[in-house]
Amino acid sequence: MELTKEMIAQLASLARLEFNEEETLRIQDDLARMISFVEKLGEIDTTGVEPLLHMTDIRNNLRDDLPQGSMDRQTALAIAPDADQEYFYVPKVIKK
Numbered sequence: 001m002e003l004t005k006e007m008i009a010q011l012a013s014l015a016r017l018e019f020n021e022e023e024t025l026r027i028q029d030d031l032a033r034m035i036s037f038v039e040k041l042g043e044i045d046t047t048g049v050e051p052l053l054h055m056t057d058i059r060n061n062l063r064d065d066l067p068q069g070s071m072d073r074q075t076a077l078a079i080a081p082d083a084d085q086e087y088f089y090v091p092k093v094i095k096k
Contacts, residue, residue, distance in 0.1 A: 003028050003035070 008028050012019055019027060082089040 003032050 077083045
């Protein structure tokens with residue numbers, strides 16, 4: 001598969017990224033090597049090989065969900081970095 005600068009520009013647009021000429025060439029080379037690797041994997045004979053679902057035999061190794069005490073509202077508000085008598089104040093993370 002041949003990657004063109006137009007394809008890289010379209011991918012960059014879809015990902016909301018901007019690249020200069022040097023970055024475009026570097027990304028074009030990186031993507032070409034990735035595609036070549038994936039195409040090489042397609043040549044491997046996997047007949048009789050079971051699909052790998054998990055990297056280890058350990059699954060859902062979770063702790064027991066035990067009820068424990070919790071902090072009352074007034075204590076939590078008292079130790080919060082920024083709060084009033086009723087609410088916690090947090091920094092704005094979405095800028096619109």
